[in-house]
Amino acid sequence: MPTELNGTQHPQIPWNKGKVIGQKRPLKLQEVWAIRIRLQLAQQIRELALFNLAIDSKLRGCDLVGLHVSDIAHGHTVMTAPSCSSKKLRGPSNLRSPGKTREALTTWIAHAKLKDDQFLFPSRKHALPHLSTWQYARVVERWVISIGLDPSAYGTHAMRRTKATLIYKRTKNLRAVQLLLGHSKLESTVHYLGIEVDDALDMAEQTEV
Secondary structure (H helix, E strand, O other): OOEOOOOOEOOOOOOOOOOOOOOOOOOOHHHHHHHHHHHHHOOOHHHHHHHHHHHHHOOOHHHHHOOEHHHHEEOOEEOOOOOOEOOOOOOEOOOOOOHHHHHHHHHHHHHHOOOOOOEOOOOOOOOOOOOOHHHHHHHHHHHHHHOOOOHHHOOHHHHHHHHHHHHHHHHOOHHHHHHHHOOOOHHHHHHHHOOOHHHHHHHHHHHOO
């Protein structure tokens, strides 16, 4: 407990006072589209490509910002199912690029005149080779604020969780979500989705073939 020179003690203020801690919320489907439409209307080519890829790839922030053009495209053609290695995963990640994401990425690569060996999202600061995780976090904060959400309840990991959560709500298939996220343990997927372990294991057994 801090003590002033006169001997008076004051309680130490916790680092997380007034902050929302714990797992960040995923976006709801209508919130995904609200952000996407705002970026389209504002002609934010770079951010639209980043947002769509963040949602569809389900990559961690550090892996997302570290992508090279060659990880997701051959020349000017964005692949439907690129295979890029994730720093925290064994083997290739389950990255998929639906039509709207491929279109946004193709437009961004052409607009920025990016070459295969360049980072997909170069930093606008000369000292950094690519968008940093801190810069990405600030971009995510701007996205959620733009549609009236509390930025303290969301973060870069919310982007990774969003599609997985939507898929689970639609299918109740834990095994599928586990594979999409690249989790080695089902318990990790359960934690991501915020459901009870016993219920999750029961559901998983029901979906086995």
